[in-house]
Amino acid sequence: MVFENRIHAGEILAKNLAKLKLDPQKSTVAAIPRGGVVVGEVIASKLKIPLTVIVIKKLGAPFNPELAIGATAAHGKPILDRWLIADLNVSGDYLKKEIIKKKKEAAAREKNLGIVLEPDQYKEKVVIIVDDGVATGQTVRAGAKIIRAFNPAKLYLAVGCASPQVIDQLHEDFDKIICPAISADLVAVGQFYRDFRPVEDAEVKDILARLTNNP
Secondary structure, eight states: OOBSSHHHHHHHHHHHHHTTOOOGGGEEEEEOTTHHHHHHHHHHHHHTOOEEEOOOEEEEETTEEEEEEEEEOSSSOOEEOHHHHHHTTOOHHHHHHHHHHHHHHHHHHHHHHTOOOOGGGTTTSEEEEEESOOSSSHHHHHHHHHHHTTOOSEEEEEESEEOHHHHHHHTTTOSEEEOSEEOTTOSOGGGGBSOOOOOOHHHHHHHHHHHHHOO
């Protein structure tokens, strides 16, 4: 399956989630910026449930920042891919500096977007973490770790695409996973979108403003 764009992915994910007959009063979407917020807005609108945003930054490998060796939020402990870190011989000094850097970047994005994580948004709710796709899984795993600490009733993952290997690894982090495009050929999330243009913070702000004005 190839999606026309992130809105199309959101529509398909919303149809799959609708089959679960979620209670709008006891459910919430936790979208990961930036692309996940576009997908998440569609899901939240179709299912008439609240949209929240959870900022996660991936930890990039030395000399290859696009390769995730882990992920972190502004607060709390990071998620680390210990096997990959060992395989790449990543030094402890590099890892420490990368974590500090990405925590600062996550805090700055939260401030820019006006986001405050509040446990009551997730406590005893069915929480659906949403992103446009999953490559390594480190980002959504970090999101799961954060939200689990807020005691959700259930934790679901809704993403456009992922590899079967990563999906298998993520089952221990989520109660249910919805992913319409599972392919062993996945190298990058953009493969599964005809339109995968970058999403800027300004667009995320516009989405959040729309939802605030039209709850």
